[in-house]
Amino acid sequence: MNFVLNLARYCTFHFVERLTRLSSLRDTMKFSAPRSISPSPVRREPRPTRRRSTFGLPPDSSDEEYGLAESDEESVSTLSSSASSDSFCYASESEVPPPQPKPRTAGRSLEDQYHKEDTIASIRLRVRHKDPYEEWEHQTRRDAFLSARNQQTRISSQLRRDKKQLHSKDANRLAALHTKQMQEVEAALASFKLQQQTEEQKLREQWRERDRQLWQRIENVIQFEENKVKAKLEAERKKREEEERKRKEAELQKRLAEEKKKEEEERKRREEEEKQKELQRQEEEKRKQAELDKQRAEHLKAEEEERKKLGLTTAEDDWRRARSALKALKAGPMKTVKSNKELKSLWSAARRQITPKVGQLTDDPQTVSRVSQQIVEIMRPSQPYPPEVYLALLSSLSKTILMQAETEVTAEKHSALPIAQVTVNLLWTLEGFSEIFFAKLCQRVGGWPIPFSIPATDVDGKTFSNEERTKAMGIMTVDGQDEGLSEHTARVAGIMRVYFHILFAPTPKPLDPLFRLPRYWTWFARILTDSKLLESPVAPELISTALEVGGFQARDIWGQQWVKLLGILYEGVTTGLHGTGRLIGGSAAPGPAARGRAELEIERIMGVIP
Incomplete structure (x- = not known):
């Protein structure tokens, strides 16, 4: 790279030196070159001088390569002065002044013209000469x-x-x-x-x-x-x-x-x-x-008595009955047993025997019968318990069954059948168990077994506090925090699955009206008339659970009336009840998923109807 730069510098220097020599030679020839002798004594009239451009010489002239002629130098100077004078800008072309007229030069003598032409001819000869060296x-x-x-x-x-x-x-x-x-x-x-x-x-x-x-x-x-x-x-x-x-x-x-x-x-x-x-x-x-x-x-009063015998009560009556039984149980037998050391000892010993028996349940008729008989023997020993201890044991037995349903049925729904069958065996065997079991059922899941929306006041007329009403609705509290909606829904669905199986279970003798088959129809009729319950996400989950347990049997029992009720339910889980657009379960999770399961159950039941 340095070699190339040095070579370029050398060529540039040589070119400038040669141009300098040529310029000095031109000046010498201008003043010392002799004029050639004219072959004729008479010369032609000199032609008028005219302005020559820089392109006046031929392309191969040495002036083009090394310098400019005198006239060209004048043209360049003129253009330079013109460019310098026009260096500023104008707003438009109309403002540009016309070029200055060129001043006429004084006439030259004939001798000067001859001298000029001879000089140019000599320069051309010199420039066009090619040196081999x-x-x-x-x-x-x-x-x-x-x-x-x-x-x-x-x-x-x-x-x-x-x-x-x-x-x-x-x-x-x-x-x-x-x-x-x-x-x-x-x-x-x-x-x-x-x-x-x-x-x-x-x-x-x-x-x-x-x-x-x-x-x-x-x-x-x-x-x-x-x-x-x-x-x-x-x-x-x-x-x-x-x-x-x-x-x-x-x-x-x-x-x-x-x-x-x-x-x-x-x-x-x-x-x-x-x-x-x-x-x-x-x-x-x-x-x-x-x-x-x-x-x-008394023939005129027979109809009213018949309704009472069939157990046709209102939802509020059922809730008040369960709530009163629960309060009486806590304030009476439970309080007495817990305050008496001897009674508490008897109660604790029997309760510890009941819990393992319920945990041994399997889906086997022999096991169900054996566990039922063992529980009955524990509840009715040869030496009967005091009434307070017996009622307290009925409460503990109910709680054990419901807690077993919460844990096992939530994980595996088929385990609800043996739990329901054992419960049925105890309901028609143990005296007073129906009343206490239904009270504990409403305590664990609120008003869903009835179904009934919990009011603002208790059965004694006292207004519920927020904590008391939450507890009455069956919402459990863990470490000071209410259980989540998904956990509450799954827990309530597990317990209610056992309750629906109880309604359809065969019994050797009639049970309490709260556990008879007509309650299945009553449950659907009541929940469809309670707008508050229908807005809860728990409602579609319980509807799908109830249809899964007894939908086909209900079709065989109630026929076309059951089909009409299914049509109302299908409308509620797809387009909204009575065309209002209000879907059962609302929009909160897990309402949409539960509605989908209820819809599938209804379609499955309707598909087998001729």
Whole structure:
């Protein structure tokens, strides 16, 4: 690169030097070149001078290459002055002044004109002359420039190749060094790992030996204690057998004497009964005749009495009944049992027996029957419990069943069937269980079993506080925080699934009207008339649960009326009730998903109807 710059500087300097020599030669020729002798004594008239442009000389003239003629210099000076005078800008072309007229020059003599023409001719001859030495010099410099450029290119390429090879060698050396170091590190790690594994294996063996010796000592102590206990139990067993044998002999003698006495009393009682039966038969005939007369008199009130017998009550009546039973249970038996140490001990012992029994339920008829019988035996022992303890145990039993439904049915809905069957067995077996179970059911899930919207006042006329009303609605509180909507919906749906199975379960004798099959129709009729309940996201979830449990059986029982009710429900979960656009469950989650499940259940039931 430096060579090229030096060559350019040299050519520029040579060109300026040559131009300077040519200018000085022109000045010498102007004043010292002799005028050629005219071949004719008479000269032609000089032609009028005219303005010549810079292009007046031929293209091959030396003036074009090295300088300007005198007239051209004047033109350039004129243009420069004109350009300098017009250097400022005008607003428009109309404002540009016309060019200044060129002043006429004074006439020259004929001798000066001849001298000028001779000078120009001499310059042209000089300029058009080609010097072979200069041509050779130019060509030599051009070749030198090309040779230098090729040499520079070749040297640069060689330098790049050498640099690339050097980098490659360094990279290979570093890679080999890195590989060697990695091998050394891996060898050290492998050695350390092997040492660590050896130490760990040694420690494991020591711990195993220690554990073996420890467990051996424990087993020896246990075996020794077991032998002592076995010897003691054997002695007690023999003593009990001897006492039992003596007690049975005494009971046998006593029972023989009592049986003989009972036979004598039974004979006398039969004689008295025969006399009493004859008197009762006569009185019964009189009583039947009186009843016939009374039935005729009360025929007008028969319809009202029949409604009461069927258990057709209002939703508010059912809620007040459940709420009153719950308050009476807490204020009466539960308070008494908890305040009395002996009663509380009896209650706690029986309650601890009930909880494992309910947890052993499986979907097997034998297991259901066995668990039901065991619970009945716990609730009705040979020595009956005091009334307060019995009612408290009924409350604990109800709570245990409902909590089992919350945990198991929420996870697996098929587990609701055995829980419902055990509950049905207890409802028709245990006295007073129906009332307490329904009260506890409403306590756990609010007014959904009725269904009924919880009012602002309690049954005693006292206004609910926010916490009390939330609790009455069945919303649980965990660590001071109300349970979430999704958790509440799932929990209520699990308990209500058990309740719907109870309504359809077969029973050997009628249950309380709150647990009979007509309550299934009543539940749907009431929830469709309660706008507050329909707006809750829990409503479509419970509707889909109820349809899944008993939709097909309800179709077989109520026929076309059930189809009409399904049509109203389908309208409520798809387009809105009565064309209002108000969907069951509202827009909050999990309302849309529950509506979808209810819609599928309705379509599934309607699809099997001819």
